[in-house]
Amino acid sequence: MALTGLxxxxxxxxxSCFICGIVTAASITIVQxxxxxxxxxxxxxxxxxxxxxxxxxxxxxxxxxxxxxxxSVMVAxxxxxxxxxxxxxxxxxxxxxxxxRWMNLIVAVSGVFLFFLLITGCMLxxxxxxxxxxxxxxxHNITRCEEAQAxxxxxxxxxxxxxxxxxxxxxxxxxxxxFWVIIAVLVFVQKRQSSVTKIIAGGFGGxxxxxxxxxxxxxxxxxxxxxxxxxxxxxx
Numbered sequence: 451m452a453l454t455g456l457x458x459x460x461x462x463x464x465x466s467c468f469i470c471g472i473v474t475a476a477s478i479t480i481v482q483x484x485x486x487x488x489x490x491x492x493x494x495x496x497x498x499x500x501x502x503x504x505x506x507x508x509x510x511x512x513x514x515x516x517x518x519x520x521x522s523v524m525v526a527x528x529x530x531x532x533x534x535x536x537x538x539x540x541x542x543x544x545x546x547x548x549x550x551r552w553m554n555l556i557v558a559v560s561g562v563f564l565f566f567l568l569i570t571g572c573m574l575x576x577x578x579x580x581x582x583x584x585x586x587x588x589x590h591n592i593t594r595c596e597e598a599q600a601x602x603x604x605x606x607x608x609x610x611x612x613x614x615x616x617x618x619x620x621x622x623x624x625x626x627x628x629f630w631v632i633i634a635v636l637v638f639v640q641k642r643q644s645s646v647t648k649i650i651a652g653g654f655g656g657x658x659x660x661x662x663x664x665x666x667x668x669x670x671x672x673x674x675x676x677x678x679x680x681x682x683x684x685x686x
């Protein structure tokens with residue numbers, strides 16, 4: 451199969467999903483690093499009014515952030531590998547032949563990734579909202595969570611970009627999810643096109659094929675197409 455527009459779009463989506471996965475993993479890692487390795491999803495803060503400093507009262511297990519980053523990295527690695535494989539195949543062979551079992555595998559992988567990305571996106575959304583609710587309730591003179599980025603935090607905490615990084619990570623996950631929905635649809639459409647092509651190629655074999663081939667009826671034999679009254683033999 452030649453490199454069609456659908457396949458080009460699919461390769462572009464793989465590249466985009468790779469970028470989204472890297473953005474999510476990097477953003478979560480930056481927040482963890484700024485808070486001394488703590489996972490601030492579902493975290494709670496306290497406020498020292500005397501010193502005007504924001505501190506961390508409690509945080510989630512680091513494995514929660516490791517899970518989010520791990521899923522994003524796994525998706526990024528798979529997308530990078532698929533893109534590299536198809537580009538290499540096209541450069542070597544000049545065309546790409548996609549077998550049905552590989553398309554079935556991509557559909558299965560899409561389902562798995564959509565499931566985990568959905569869980570990851572919900573965790574980031576609810577975890578960030580929980581942290582922001584704690585910030586708004588405990589920190590004085592703050593009406594929006596992002597305003598806490600301009601406040602001072604207890605050393606060695608660095609909260610200058612905690613909200614922006616978590617928001618960026620969540621957005622990248624949902625964009626990644628949407629792209630994988632499109633990938634699954636594209637592969638399914640290519641499967642249907644491949645099936646239709648095989649049916650046409652098998653049923654309409656050409657005029658030089660056996661009788662009945664014109665109408666795609668494989669069960670019709672040559673004997674069934676003979677006329678009821680045989681033509682008389684020509685005189686010698």
